[in-house]
Structures are given as structure tokens and as C-alpha cells.
Amino acid sequence: MANEKKNNYVILGLLSHSTMTGYEIKKRLNTTMRLFWNASYGSIYPTLQLLKKEGHIISSETTEKGRDKIAYMITQKGREYLREWLEKPVVKDELRYETLLKLFFGNEVGATITIEHIQAFEEKIKQELPFLKASVAELKKLDSEIAHRYYMLTAMFGVKTYEAYLEWCEDAKEYLEQEEKISGKLR
Amino acid sequence: MANEKKNNYVILGLLSHSTMTGYEIKKRLNTTMRLFWNASYGSIYPTLQLLKKEGHIISSETTEKGRDKIAYMITQKGREYLREWLEKPVVKDELRYETLLKLFFGNEVGATITIEHIQAFEEKIKQELPFLKASVAELKKLDSEIAHRYYMLTAMFGVKTYEAYLEWCEDAKEYLEQEEKISGKLR
DNA sequence: GACGTATGTATCAATATGATATATATTATA
DNA sequence: TATAATATATATCATATTGATACATACGTC
Numbered sequence: 001m002a003n004e005k006k007n008n009y010v011i012l013g014l015l016s017h018s019t020m021t022g023y024e025i026k027k028r029l030n031t032t033m034r035l036f037w038n039a040s041y042g043s044i045y046p047t048l049q050l051l052k053k054e055g056h057i058i059s060s061e062t063t064e065k066g067r068d069k070i071a072y073m074i075t076q077k078g079r080e081y082l083r084e085w086l087e088k089p090v091v092k093d094e095l096r097y098e099t100l101l102k103l104f105f106g107n108e109v110g111a112t113i114t115i116e117h118i119q120a121f122e123e124k125i126k127q128e129l130p131f132l133k134a135s136v137a138e139l140k141k142l143d144s145e146i147a148h149r150y151y152m153l154t155a156m157f158g159v160k161t162y163e164a165y166l167e168w169c170e171d172a173k174e175y176l177e178q179e180e181k182i183s184g185k186l187r
Numbered sequence: 188m189a190n191e192k193k194n195n196y197v198i199l200g201l202l203s204h205s206t207m208t209g210y211e212i213k214k215r216l217n218t219t220m221r222l223f224w225n226a227s228y229g230s231i232y233p234t235l236q237l238l239k240k241e242g243h244i245i246s247s248e249t250t251e252k253g254r255d256k257i258a259y260m261i262t263q264k265g266r267e268y269l270r271e272w273l274e275k276p277v278v279k280d281e282l283r284y285e286t287l288l289k290l291f292f293g294n295e296v297g298a299t300i301t302i303e304h305i306q307a308f309e310e311k312i313k314q315e316l317p318f319l320k321a322s323v324a325e326l327k328k329l330d331s332e333i334a335h336r337y338y339m340l341t342a343m344f345g346v347k348t349y350e351a352y353l354e355w356c357e358d359a360k361e362y363l364e365q366e367e368k369i370s371g372k373l374r
Numbered sequence: 375g376a377c378g379t380a381t382g383t384a385t386c387a388a389t390a391t392g393a394t395a396t397a398t399a400t401t402a403t404a
Numbered sequence: 405t406a407t408a409a410t411a412t413a414t415a416t417c418a419t420a421t422t423g424a425t426a427c428a429t430a431c432g433t434c
Binding site: 190191192193194225226227228229230251253254255 | 387388389391393397399
């Protein structure tokens with residue numbers, strides 16, 4: 001098996017929820033899904049064209065007030081292709097924390113700079129957490145609509161992990177501040 | 188600015204710790220760093236050749252018992268190049284949870300299959316967590332060696348997040364099992 | 375009327391993956 | 405003691421993906 005082209009499934013998945021344009025797909029990835037996936041325009045538009053050629057989706061072009069837009073809809077064939085993949089076990093979760101990478105090599109630049117990286121990470125998480133919590137609260141109200149319950153799972157995941165991140169940030173900063181004192185004394 | 192070529196820094200970072208072969212670099216990524224980064228042979232070997240050409244590393248070839256190996260060592264220039272990057276703020280942490288992706292589209296295949304994905308995720312985490320905890324315990328003993336303290340930070344991160352993952356797995360399964368009952372009744 | 379932001383589609387060089395090929399060394403197993 | 409499996413070691417390549425950029429219209433606001 002060659003390279004898997006996950007984008008096929010990401011796009012089909014979103015189109016299984018509703019008809020969308022490429023632009024709207026990107027917006028979903030940047031909002032609802034930002035916690036666990038991303039894809040660039042450079043992969044979205046070509047993939048849409050391929051999926052269409054393969055009969056997994058169909059398109060309908062409209063001109064709204066002078067601006068062209070192409071909305072895509074999943075076909076039965078596309079739905080089956082998606083399901084096949086969804087039923088297969090997960091191959092690999094792929095995490096690339098640039099923050100942790102810089103931390104891991106932190107000895108090269110010292111505790112002060114490393115603490116700054118942790119601080120920046122903490123601030124970003126603190127900023128996003130309230131929105132995640134608001135999502136969970138709102139989704140709770142829509143509990144009876146089964147489709148929303150799968151979104152809920154990912155939002156719950158976000159809250160749990162983000163809270164763990166924040167706990168770690170405090171621990172990590174404290175741990176490094178000890179070092180700063182030690183190496184400060186030695187100098 | 189074009190594409191950043193993070194592999195440059197990953198490799199230089201590892202070589203800042205000690206002299207290594209390409210194979211050893213890959214092994215580190217698969218073990219110590221697996222929690223937060225990965226890179227393939229297909230990028231490691233070409234990058235080593237490029238870094239050498241740019242004077243960021245030097246190589247020494249040896250033939251040990253008929254098997255060739257090329258060990259790479261970081262230069263002063265390489266160290267400065269690495270430091271420059273380490274001092275810059277983090278651009279973006281990139282998380283691609285295939286598990287969450289399949290969950291998010293779970294409505295297409297239903298609760299039973301989705302629970303299986305959660306179960307598989309949980310088992311993987313449960314298997315790895317003890318090793319992470321053992322790392323933390325061992326690194327605690329080496330506390331006085333400052334270089335190890337940065338590794339410790341990432342191991343601590345692993346323990347905190349993995350424990351959060353496990354809590355979420357229980358919540359998520361319970362949440363979905365409710366649905367199974369509901370839709371079971373409706374059928 | 376000008377400026378910034380949002381909607382919308384598209385392309386491309388640079389980068390990275392995953393598979394595969396090729397060899398030798400070491401360890402386990404029959 | 406053969407032999408199979410696994411570990412060490414380097415390398416290449418088709419395919420996938422990013423990040424940047426280009427182009428154009430629409431809308432809000434100062």
C-alpha cells in the first residue's frame with residue numbers, strides 16, 4: 001500500500017455532514033476540528049477534484065452576486081468508501097509538539113528561554129479552554145441529536161487534555177525555576 | 188519565508204546531545220522522543236547530507252566488522268544555527284489524532300465501532316504509561332545532571348496527558364454506551 | 375472613497391512520508 | 405549446526421502535504 005491520502009477521508013467525512021465548498025471545509029478544519037486535524041488549501045482543492053473524478057462526490061456550480069462558488073456533495077459510492085475507512089482500526093496518531101521539541105533541546109539555551117516557551121504554550125491554552133468548555137456546555141443541550149454526540153466526544157477530549165496541559169505547565173515551570181536558582185548560585 | 192525544514196533542527200538537536208549515526212537518530216525518535224516528534228529515514232539521510240554540505244555537521248566514516256557506518260558530529264556553526272531556532276518562539280504545535288478524526292465522523296458507522304476505536308486507543312495508552320512513569324522515576328535520580336532535566340519535562344508531560352487520556356476514555360465510552368441503549372430501544 | 379477583513383478558487387516549490395531495496399551482524403530456535 | 409528472525413546500517417523515490425502566493429469579489433466601517 002502506498003501513501004494513504006488521509007485528506008480523502010477528512011473531506012468525505014465533512015461532506016457526509018453536509019454539502020460544502022472548499023472554503024467552508026477549510027473553515028471547519030480551522031474551527032470545530034482544529035484540536036485534532038488540519039489541512040491546507042493546497043491539498044483541499046486538488047483532492048476535491050480527484051474525489052469528483054472518482055465519483056465519490058458531485059459538484060454544483062453557482063454564481064452568487066458575481067462570485068462563483070462550487071459546492072460539493074457526497075455520493076453513495078463516496079459514503080461507502082468513507083465507511084470502509086471508518087471501520088478499519090486506527091493506524092497511528094501523529095503528534096508534533098514543536099513546543100516539546102524546543103523543550104527537549106532546552107539545555108542548549110537554558111532555563112529562562114525554555115520557561116518563556118512554556119509560558120507561551122500556557123497562554124495559548126488558557127485562551128482556548130473557555131471556548132472548548134462553552135462548546136461542551138452547548139452540546140450538552142443538543143444531547144438528543146445523535147450526530148452532535150460525536151462532536152461532543154472530541155470537545156470533551158479537548159477539555160480534559162487542555163486541563164492536563166495547564167497542570168503540567170505549572171509543574172514544569174516550578175521544576176525549571178529550581179534549576180535557575182541552582183545554576184545561578186554556581187555561576 | 189518558504190517551508191521551514193524542521194528536520195534540520197531535530198537532527199541538530201540530537202547531535203547537540205552526542206555524536207550519532209542516522210540509524211541512531213531514528214532510534215531516538217522512536218523511543219525517547221516518540222511522544223512528541225517523528226521523522227522518517229527518507230528525510231533523515233538526505234537532511235544529514237545537506238547539513239554536512241552546509242557545514243553544520245561533520246562526518247566520520249568507520250568500518251566496523253565489515254559494516255560501514257557514518258557518525259555525525261555537530262559543528263560550532265551548527266550549534267549556533269540550532270540555538271537561533273531554539274530562541275525563537277514556537278510557531279505551531281501540530282496534532283493529528285487519527286483516532287479523534289474517526290470519532291468525529293462516528294455517526295456514519297455508529298456507536299459500537301466508535302467504542303472499539305476508543306478501546307484500542309485506551310489499550311495503547313495503558314501499555315505505554317508504565318514506561319513513561321518509569322522514565323520519570325529514573326530521571327528523578329539523575330536530577331542533578333541539568334541536561335536530563337529537559338528530558339524530564341517531556342516525560343512529565345507524557346504522564347500528565349496520558350492520565351488525562353485514560354480519564355477521557357472512560358467518560359467517552361460511558362457517554363456512547365448511553366447512545367447505544369437509546370438507539371437500541373428505538374430500533 | 376479607502377481600508378481591512380471575509381468569501382472563494384487555484385497553483386507550486388519545498389518538504390516529508392511510507393515503502394522498498396540492499397547488506398551485514400547478532401540472537402533465538404529447531 | 406543450520407536457519408530463521410531480528411537488529412544495525414544506508415539510501416532512494418513516488419506520493420502526499422504544507423505554506424506561500426496570486427487573483428477576484430463582497431461587505432463593513434471610519
